[in-house]
Amino acid sequence: MHACLNVIEIVRLVACELVASRGRASAVGLACCCKSFEDPVLDALWATQDGLLPLLRSFPEDVWKEGGCTVSAPTKSIFFALPNNSGRKAFKRPPTKTEWDRLRKYARRMREFKKFGPPEFPPVEVLSVIQLCTINEPLFPNLKSLFLWGLEGSYIPYIPLFLSSRTTSIFLSLSGSDPLTAVVVSMVTTLSTLCPDLQEISLYSGLPEDPAVIAAVSGLLLDTNQNTLRKLAMDSPLTKEAGEVIYKLPNLCDLSVVIERETSLPPALLPNLTDLTISCDNEGDWPQLFHGATLGKLKSVTFHPQSEQIGDFLEAFERAALPSYIQNTLSKFSLSASFPWNPNYSSFLPFTQMEDLEIEFSCDGGCSSKVDDDIIINLSQAMPKLESLRLGDDPCRQYTTGVTAKGLMALAHYCRWLIYLRIHFQVASLTTPPATSEITPYAEPPPSWTNCGPLDLIVGDTPVPEGPVLVLALTLLRIFPRITVIYHDNKEWEKVDDAIYDSGQIVGCSSE
Numbered sequence: 001m002h003a004c005l006n007v008i009e010i011v012r013l014v015a016c017e018l019v020a021s022r023g024r025a026s027a028v029g030l031a032c033c034c035k036s037f038e039d040p041v042l043d044a045l046w047a048t049q050d051g052l053l054p055l056l057r058s059f060p061e062d063v064w065k066e067g068g069c070t071v072s073a074p075t076k077s078i079f080f081a082l083p084n085n086s087g088r089k090a091f092k093r094p095p096t097k098t099e100w101d102r103l104r105k106y107a108r109r110m111r112e113f114k115k116f117g118p119p120e121f122p123p124v125e126v127l128s129v130i131q132l133c134t135i136n137e138p139l140f141p142n143l144k145s146l147f148l149w150g151l152e153g154s155y156i157p158y159i160p161l162f163l164s165s166r167t168t169s170i171f172l173s174l175s176g177s178d179p180l181t182a183v184v185v186s187m188v189t190t191l192s193t194l195c196p197d198l199q200e201i202s203l204y205s206g207l208p209e210d211p212a213v214i215a216a217v218s219g220l221l222l223d224t225n226q227n228t229l230r231k232l233a234m235d236s237p238l239t240k241e242a243g244e245v246i247y248k249l250p251n252l253c254d255l256s257v258v259i260e261r262e263t264s265l266p267p268a269l270l271p272n273l274t275d276l277t278i279s280c281d282n283e284g285d286w287p288q289l290f291h292g293a294t295l296g297k298l299k300s301v302t303f304h305p306q307s308e309q310i311g312d313f314l315e316a317f318e319r320a321a322l323p324s325y326i327q328n329t330l331s332k333f334s335l336s337a338s339f340p341w342n343p344n345y346s347s348f349l350p351f352t353q354m355e356d357l358e359i360e361f362s363c364d365g366g367c368s369s370k371v372d373d374d375i376i377i378n379l380s381q382a383m384p385k386l387e388s389l390r391l392g393d394d395p396c397r398q399y400t401t402g403v404t405a406k407g408l409m410a411l412a413h414y415c416r417w418l419i420y421l422r423i424h425f426q427v428a429s430l431t432t433p434p435a436t437s438e439i440t441p442y443a444e445p446p447p448s449w450t451n452c453g454p455l456d457l458i459v460g461d462t463p464v465p466e467g468p469v470l471v472l473a474l475t476l477l478r479i480f481p482r483i484t485v486i487y488h489d490n491k492e493w494e495k496v497d498d499a500i501y502d503s504g505q506i507v508g509c510s511s512e
Helices: 008-020 024-033 035-046 097-107 124-132 153-162 181-194 211-223 240-246 313-324 373-382 405-414 447-451 469-479 492-511
Strands: 069-071 078-080 112-116 145-151 169-174 200-203 231-234 254-259 275-280 300-305 332-336 356-360 388-391 420-422 455-460 483-488
Touching (some): 145 153, 153 169, 483 492
Parallel strands (some): 112 145, 300 332, 332 356, 388 420, 420 455
Antiparallel strands (some): 069 078
């Protein structure tokens, strides 16, 4: 064996590269042939798992009860029934010490555990047996990150089963009917004890709206090492005491909070914060965070207003944000409202570094989009770095309102890096090809032009007016030469999409 393979760092690098490049069979073969590669290959193979099935397959076939948990003879793979199947059952017999030791051999190598939803998740009876056998040692003693999405209430008591003192990142999202408050409170209060060095805490949807839960979530924040926290996302209001702490965490980079109506907020002194998400009942409460704030690195702001009385939200954001000078750093703004609205987009003209602008609201009861050529021209001139522009909901059948070819041409001219576009536009204005002189030609692209991806256009339910489809397709291509995909909700656009693809193929062949 070459002398360099005596260096464990090199061996681990080779093992990780083999596994990452989907060369798992080669990695396993190498581990079987060379003892030096066994542990590094196993560590790489087991580092990230998307469920418990691979681990439970280490048990022999006769462990499982017939019916609930079956084993496929050719692959010896365990398949659990779905939640609506009454055949979910526990072990046929308890695993022996030797069988547990085999499972732990793999479990201790896991660094990241992810699970999305209930399919193929083992029955709680299986977890209860595993829990009894992990009293003296965590199931995953070296786990760094736990990600559980769409977890049903019956599984909440078993969440601590997956945690250890080395866990630094927790993401939990609950689903289904409201879980018992006492169960959620018990689980939340154990997190800081089991994981004393947490860096990321995300408790998303599904938390019961109860004062006991608010107290437990706030207590978790107060008990966690505040100097280590990097990400904090709480789908729950906080107590006043926790609220005074959360906006002064020195190393926090990502924050998602719920602000209740008439809540007194201190200024945000978060010098390392880059991402801020706010869910609020009243548009008049959140601006307090920005008055006298320290937000020198803020790049992304997301709002989820819950009240229909949204009013002049964008103007309020402009007034609150400009004194904090975040217009020099902010590159992403997102607001999602579930009701019709008529925002004043001119409030965003000072934010010249914007790359992703999304303001979403409903068209129910009639199109509420008031975007016109003047708005688009002003935005595109002020924000030449735009990569994604999404205003309003998916375009609807009210195609008589919206941007015309003139506004689209200005957008294409000023925003060279645009790769995602969703706005209401008048398709009829594109069926008569504009004169070549009306389309501003592209100047020499900047050096990073080659890194730009294709443009995706969202047209939703916008109808295609009568007329030659090819004319519409060619006009779109003349305005947006990089357009490749049109996302639509009606079949009228399929012919346009096909014509754009065929035209692109012809242009590609002629250039060759």
